[in-house]
Amino acid sequence: MTAWRGRNLLIGGFLTAIILVMALTSLVWTPYAPTKMDFLHKLASPSPTHFLGTDAFGRDVMSMLMAGATSSLAVTLVAVSLGAAIGIPLGAIAAAQGGWVDSLVMRAADLTFAFPALLTAVMITALLGPGATNAMLAIGIFNIPVFARVTRGATLAVLGLDFVMAARATGRPEGSILWHHVLPNIVSVLLVQTTIQFALAIVADAGLSYVGLGTQPPFPSWGRMLNDAQTFIYRAPMLAVYPGAAITLTVLGLNLMGDGLRDLLDPRLSRQR
Amino acid sequence: MNGFLAKRLVALVLTLLAASLVVFLVLEVLPGDPASLILGTSAREDTLAALRHQMGLDRPVWLRYLSWVYGLVKGDFGTSYTYNVPVAELIGERVVVSLPLAIMAILLSTLIAIPTGVMAAARRGKAADTTLMGASQLGMALPNFWLGILLILLFSVTLHWLPAGGFAGWDAGVGRALATLLLPALALALPQAAILARVTRSAVLETLGQDYVRTALAKGLTGTVALWRHALPNALIPVVTIIGLQFSFLLAGTVIIENVFTLPGLGRLVFQAIEQRDLIVVEDLVVLLAGSVIVVNFAVDMLYAVLDPRVRLDGAT
Numbered sequence: 001m002t003a004w005r006g007r008n009l010l011i012g013g014f015l016t017a018i019i020l021v022m023a024l025t026s027l028v029w030t031p032y033a034p035t036k037m038d039f040l041h042k043l044a045s046p047s048p049t050h051f052l053g054t055d056a057f058g059r060d061v062m063s064m065l066m067a068g069a070t071s072s073l074a075v076t077l078v079a080v081s082l083g084a085a086i087g088i089p090l091g092a093i094a095a096a097q098g099g100w101v102d103s104l105v106m107r108a109a110d111l112t113f114a115f116p117a118l119l120t121a122v123m124i125t126a127l128l129g130p131g132a133t134n135a136m137l138a139i140g141i142f143n144i145p146v147f148a149r150v151t152r153g154a155t156l157a158v159l160g161l162d163f164v165m166a167a168r169a170t171g172r173p174e175g176s177i178l179w180h181h182v183l184p185n186i187v188s189v190l191l192v193q194t195t196i197q198f199a200l201a202i203v204a205d206a207g208l209s210y211v212g213l214g215t216q217p218p219f220p221s222w223g224r225m226l227n228d229a230q231t232f233i234y235r236a237p238m239l240a241v242y243p244g245a246a247i248t249l250t251v252l253g254l255n256l257m258g259d260g261l262r263d264l265l266d267p268r269l270s271r272q273r
Numbered sequence: 274m275n276g277f278l279a280k281r282l283v284a285l286v287l288t289l290l291a292a293s294l295v296v297f298l299v300l301e302v303l304p305g306d307p308a309s310l311i312l313g314t315s316a317r318e319d320t321l322a323a324l325r326h327q328m329g330l331d332r333p334v335w336l337r338y339l340s341w342v343y344g345l346v347k348g349d350f351g352t353s354y355t356y357n358v359p360v361a362e363l364i365g366e367r368v369v370v371s372l373p374l375a376i377m378a379i380l381l382s383t384l385i386a387i388p389t390g391v392m393a394a395a396r397r398g399k400a401a402d403t404t405l406m407g408a409s410q411l412g413m414a415l416p417n418f419w420l421g422i423l424l425i426l427l428f429s430v431t432l433h434w435l436p437a438g439g440f441a442g443w444d445a446g447v448g449r450a451l452a453t454l455l456l457p458a459l460a461l462a463l464p465q466a467a468i469l470a471r472v473t474r475s476a477v478l479e480t481l482g483q484d485y486v487r488t489a490l491a492k493g494l495t496g497t498v499a500l501w502r503h504a505l506p507n508a509l510i511p512v513v514t515i516i517g518l519q520f521s522f523l524l525a526g527t528v529i530i531e532n533v534f535t536l537p538g539l540g541r542l543v544f545q546a547i548e549q550r551d552l553i554v555v556e557d558l559v560v561l562l563a564g565s566v567i568v569v570n571f572a573v574d575m576l577y578a579v580l581d582p583r584v585r586l587d588g589a590t
Contacts, residue, residue: 111288111292118528120559210418237430
């Protein structure tokens with residue numbers, strides 16, 4: 001069983017690394033410029049010159065996929081960081097303060113959960129105008145209550161432990177206890193949650209760019225590529241396969257990595273399963 | 274029970290009000306004046322003012338909020354700026370697409386997930402379990418809109434069995450209408466089923482270790498009967514919760530899926546309304562969708578209390 005669990009982390013890490021390398025490489029090199037059109041070679045099949053063929057504008061699909069990885073990861077990174085940066089302190093404060101602060105934060109989180117995240121992301125990006133920045137904001141907002149909840153739960157569990165009481169007895173201020181005693185103990189839970197949120201954000205970003213509200217052309221995005229491919233689905237079906245496969249592999253990699261991390265960092269959970 | 278119910282009902286109403294307030298306030302910051310959108314930029318100032326007055330846009334914000342909420346309670350959703358018909362009518366035309374789609378998706382997902390989860394649990398650690406859980410890992414990673422496109426590739430482009438999009442309409446007969454909803458429902462259902470199957474598996478595994486299952490086996494019941502009659506019903510509580518939570522994902526999913534399959538549902542209506550700055554339609558739709566999530570979660574909570582009396586006792590104290 002342990003071998004299998006280790007494999008999750010390995011496969012997940014490997015898949016994630018591939019996408020990361022693709023994205024980072026695209027910053028310095030892609031086979032062709034991802035926005036370069038070539039109307040003489042529209043919808044070309046895969047060949048040695050165009051590894052995955054070209055799209056309806058003659059753009060090189062491989063180059064677009066690589067550049068798409070960059071935009072997807074950039075949006076996701078900012079969105080999840082935003083959620084974590086606001087959510088984690090909120091959750092920790094709610095847990096430490098208790099009382100009305102706790103109630104207020106948790107009711108606000110409950111309320112946010114009532115709004116289907118993608119629907120509201122659609123609304124926010126539509127209101128503020130489409131684009132990568134607003135997609136980051138919209139996805140980020142929905143990460144706040146998730147991080148707040150997880151942090152609160154984990155913090156409450158740690159705050160009840162003896163070593164926290166000992167720290168209190170020595171007269172340490174509450175903020176210092178949270179930072180020095182609670183945070184190191186909940187970091188593994190947060191790390192696992194972050195991985196899961198990354199996976200969800202990748203899908204949300206792809207969904208937004210699919211409906212035209214995410215990263216704007218000419219900069220390539222996986223969602224946009226899927227939308228474009230649907231128009232030519234009868235002539236060039238494979239164009240609709242590559243970007244989706246890229247999204248799926250990224251999400252699969254992150255999910256496996258999350259599972260693997262959880263088993264590694266929290267052995268209690270893996271024994272239950 | 275009554276005290277518990279009353280408390281939850283009050284919380285329900287407060288949550289609904291808070292949700293409506295959030296939607297209203299968020300959309301109030303929307304740039305653009307609906308009156309000048311309708312009349313165009315060349316309209317004279319007094320004509321604009323007259324239209325604003327007619328639409329009630331010159332009233333204070335709090336009054337507009339109250340009259341909007343009062344209208345919602347009465348079932349009066351206001352009049353669409355762009356279509357100039359009651360919003361209730363617009364929603365009525367679309368809800369007959371979106372609601373059956375969501376219900377079909379939930380049904381498909383449950384029908385696929387529960388047997389899969391139970392089977393995996395019964396064969397824990399064996400090849401079948403590993404295969405099913407591997408498949409569910411992949412299913413969870415599939416974005417539903419891409420799955421929709423793949424289904425179109427397979428069933429429409431290659432096999433020509435089902436249409437690639439569009440809605441036949443209920444007038445064309447229930448069978449044909451449902452056939453056009455089948456692929457989108459499947460696209461929504463499979464990723465959800467993957468999650469649900471995992472939850473079912475671990476819930477069943479948990480109950481299989483309980484004393485009453487051992488008792489059932491000890492009194493001579495076969496493993497299959499003990500599994501389906503004793504372990505599964507007790508495992509259903511977390512499963513029901515997840516089904517409830519998935520409702521909100523499904524609603525959001527329909528927004529994108531309806532675009533993949535060009536279905537004339539609520540999701541398409543939201544998009545059109547946002548594009549046309551049809552504020553009242555957007556407000557109504559978002560509140561309606563958020564409201565149904567809140568009500569479904571409330572129903573799940575109540576069901577929880579019925580299924581498991583311990584929840585009720587905890588909640589009352």
